[in-house]
Amino acid sequence: MGFAELWESLLTVGGDAAAGYRRFTWNDAELECRAWFRREAAARDLAVEEDRNGNLYAWWSPGGAAGRAVLTGSHFDSVPGGGAFDGPLGIVSAFAALDLLRERGFRPSRPVGIAAFAEEEGARFGVACLGSRLLSGEIDAERARGLTDAGGITFAEAAAAHGLDPALLGRDDERLGRIGCFVELHVEQGRALDVPVGVASAIWPHGRWRLDFHGHGDHAGTTRLADRRDPMLPFAHAVIAAREAAERHGTRATVGKVEVEPGGVNVIASRVTAWLDARGARDESVRETVADVRRTAEETAEGHGVGFALREESYTAVVDFNTALRDRLAAALGGVPVLPTGAGHDAGILSAHLPTAMLFVRNPTGVSHAPAEHAEPGDCLAGVEALATVLAELAG
Ligand code: HGY
Ligand code: MN
Ligand code: MN
Ligand code: MN
Numbered sequence: 001m002g003f004a005e006l007w008e009s010l011l012t013v014g015g016d017a018a019a020g021y022r023r024f025t026w027n028d029a030e031l032e033c034r035a036w037f038r039r040e041a042a043a044r045d046l047a048v049e050e051d052r053n054g055n056l057y058a059w060w061s062p063g064g065a066a067g068r069a070v071l072t073g074s075h076f077d078s079v080p081g082g083g084a085f086d087g088p089l090g091i092v093s094a095f096a097a098l099d100l101l102r103e104r105g106f107r108p109s110r111p112v113g114i115a116a117f118a119e120e121e122g123a124r125f126g127v128a129c130l131g132s133r134l135l136s137g138e139i140d141a142e143r144a145r146g147l148t149d150a151g152g153i154t155f156a157e158a159a160a161a162h163g164l165d166p167a168l169l170g171r172d173d174e175r176l177g178r179i180g181c182f183v184e185l186h187v188e189q190g191r192a193l194d195v196p197v198g199v200a201s202a203i204w205p206h207g208r209w210r211l212d213f214h215g216h217g218d219h220a221g222t223t224r225l226a227d228r229r230d231p232m233l234p235f236a237h238a239v240i241a242a243r244e245a246a247e248r249h250g251t252r253a254t255v256g257k258v259e260v261e262p263g264g265v266n267v268i269a270s271r272v273t274a275w276l277d278a279r280g281a282r283d284e285s286v287r288e289t290v291a292d293v294r295r296t297a298e299e300t301a302e303g304h305g306v307g308f309a310l311r312e313e314s315y316t317a318v319v320d321f322n323t324a325l326r327d328r329l330a331a332a333l334g335g336v337p338v339l340p341t342g343a344g345h346d347a348g349i350l351s352a353h354l355p356t357a358m359l360f361v362r363n364p365t366g367v368s369h370a371p372a373e374h375a376e377p378g379d380c381l382a383g384v385e386a387l388a389t390v391l392a393e394l395a396g
Contacts, residue, residue, distance in 0.1 A: 001043075001099060002096065003092065006040070006095055007380070010088055011088075013032040013036055018371060020082055020370065021081070022078065022081070023076055023082075024078075024124040025118055025123075025125065025158070026124075033116075041114070044058075044060070044098065044099075051172055051175055052169060053134035053170070055115060055117050055131045057113050057116075058095075060098055061112075062108065065112075066109070068178060068180030068181075069110060069111035069179050069180055070394045071112075071183075072114055072184065072387065073094050074090025074091050074346070075087040075120030075121070075131075076091065077120055077121050078121060079123050081370065081371070082121070083187075083369065083372065083374070085187035085361075085363070086186070086189065087120060087121075089186065089380065089383070090186050091116055093185045093383050093384045094114040095114060096384045097391055098114070101391060101392060108395035112391055117346045118131030119131050120346055122208075124150075125147040125149055125155050126148075127139060127314050128208070129346050130147070132350055134169055134170055135171070135176065136171060136176065136349060138349055138352070141170030144170075176353055176354065181325060181355040183329070183347075183390055183394070184347040184357075184358045184359070185360075185386075186358055186359070188360040189363065189368035190343075190363075190366055190368075192341075193360055193361075194362070195336065195337060196361065196362050196379040196386075197333065197336050197359060197362070198359070198362075199326055199329050199338045199357065200339065200359075201339060202318060202320045202321060202341075203341055203342075203344060203345060204280060204318065204341070205281075205282070205283045206277070207277075207312060207314055207315035208277055209293075210275055211293075211297060212307075212309045212311075213234050213271060213272040213273075213274075213301060214231060214307035214309075215268070215269060215272075215304070215306045216228070216268070217261075217267060217268055217269065220264075228268060229305040230268050231271055232260070232269050233300060234296075234300040234301035235272040235274055235297075237297065238255070238293055238300070241293045241296035242255055244292075245290075245292035246278075249280065249285040249286075249288050249292075251280030252278070253276060253290075254276070254278075256275070259272070259273045259274075276293060278290050283317055290310075294310050316348060316349070319348040319351050321351060321356060321358065326338065329393070332389055333389060336386075359387060359390065361375050361380060
């Protein structure tokens with residue numbers, strides 16, 4: 001089956017392209033993607049496994065293939081209102097690349113696997129790359145078990161409902177020992193590529209911080225301004241401070257999610273919870289950005305008699321991809337651009353545990369995490385060819 005048919009067969013799953021996808025870990029849409037994965041793997045006689053952390057694998061291990069596997073793949077889950085390509089492109093391209101290699105009579109000397117990592121966006125449980133962090137031990141299993149979704153369901157409860165044993169969540173040495181390297185193909189999420197395919201050099205440091213503002217709920221009409229302890233005000237200052245700090249430190253700070261309680265039009269909020277996403281080319285400039293936001297939030301919260309707390313929820317230092325592998329792939333592809341990204345990926349998490357690399361496919365809109373995210377069919381095919389070349393190079 002060619003890429004286009006594979007892509008079409010997956011694209012119909014997982015929500016409304018126009019309004020954006022809502023594929024959240026183990027919700028109906030994401031489960032349909034997982035079922036798609038199992039069908040396509042079975043159709044190719046690939047052995048399917050789901051590991052203790054909810055990550056899926058399809059293995060191609062023909063007779064004679066031995067040694068540590070070459071793993072490719074990506075994730076199915078999306079951000080709320082996300083695009084079609086972020087994640088799924090890497091998985092569909094992996095199946096299409098295997099089809100190409102088989103059509104050309106290629107037989108790998110080592111196993112080749114396709115992975116679908118769980119909760120890469122962290123859109124349900126709040127921590128990005130949760131599946132690959134658990135696999136590699138980059139997150140404490142007890143902390144992961146306690147993560148909750150918007151409905152108050154813990155990751156442990158959701159994992160159990162999915163048939164996993166929550167007690168087993170965590171680092172999987174045996175599985176990691178079976179993987180020799182991981183190469184993730186991903187749609188480029190900025191405007192940096194002007195040719196179909198590129199290779200990643202690095203991932204910017206990036207993190208997520210939770211800001212809690214505790215005020216005093218009261219009546220919007222009868223409460224004098226002098227008597228108010230309105231958490232909305234320090235929250236608003238913090239949002240502006242994030243933008244100003246980002247301009248000052250050359251970083252990218254975003255507040256894209258906020259929860260207000262109780263959320264009544266005629267009610268002064270009692271509490272506001274917001275999340276700060278901050279990234280930049282250098283660790284210290286990211287830290288300085290967050291410190292500036294914290295300072296403004298603390299000062300304005302105090303001035304309004306509002307309690308404030310800031311908590312780091314995840315942080316990933318700069319990821320410099322394995323240069324030998326990166327250069328080997330760029331050479332195998334005949335010399336393609338090598339570029340950094342401000343987007344986080346499972347390949348970034350795993351890079352501390354095994355050689356990893358990333359291929360980027362051009363995105364003409366440069367938009368990501370929104371319905372306008374796009375890759376042209378010709379560039380997708382170039383991505384599949386590049387991935388097939390890379391897999392043949394590494395598993396030959
Ligand atoms: O948030 C990110 O950078 C990635 O798309 N998960
Ligand atoms: Mn993403
Ligand atoms: Mn992604
Ligand atoms: Mn009333």
